[in-house]
Amino acid sequence: MKKDGGHDSSFLSGETWEEYLTRMERSREWGDHIVLQAIVDVYCLQVIVFNVFQEDIRRTEVVMESDANSEERLTVFLGHLGEFHYLSLRPKNWLEQWPYSESYLF
Numbered sequence: 001m002k003k004d005g006g007h008d009s010s011f012l013s014g015e016t017w018e019e020y021l022t023r024m025e026r027s028r029e030w031g032d033h034i035v036l037q038a039i040v041d042v043y044c045l046q047v048i049v050f051n052v053f054q055e056d057i058r059r060t061e062v063v064m065e066s067d068a069n070s071e072e073r074l075t076v077f078l079g080h081l082g083e084f085h086y087l088s089l090r091p092k093n094w095l096e097q098w099p100y101s102e103s104y105l106f
Contacts, residue, residue, distance in 0.1 A: 046073045051080045
């Protein structure tokens, strides 16, 4: 996303922004790096993704575009398996650390 609220269509692969939004509205459509960045920006998160493909494990940080409120940022850990699927890597006591209302969860 650009600072003016627009989008950067250079990240889209073979579809327009409107086609992308229509596809993402569908039930059972998986989120991608564009959705992940939007969630990070909206909820002021830092997301650390462990990308796993066969024996290769890489660490990627997804952070907000601006550094506002960096001290209050919650860190979320995700796994990304074989470039296909994200999964949560949360500790057992994760709900105690969640700074948002539980209504965000369900």
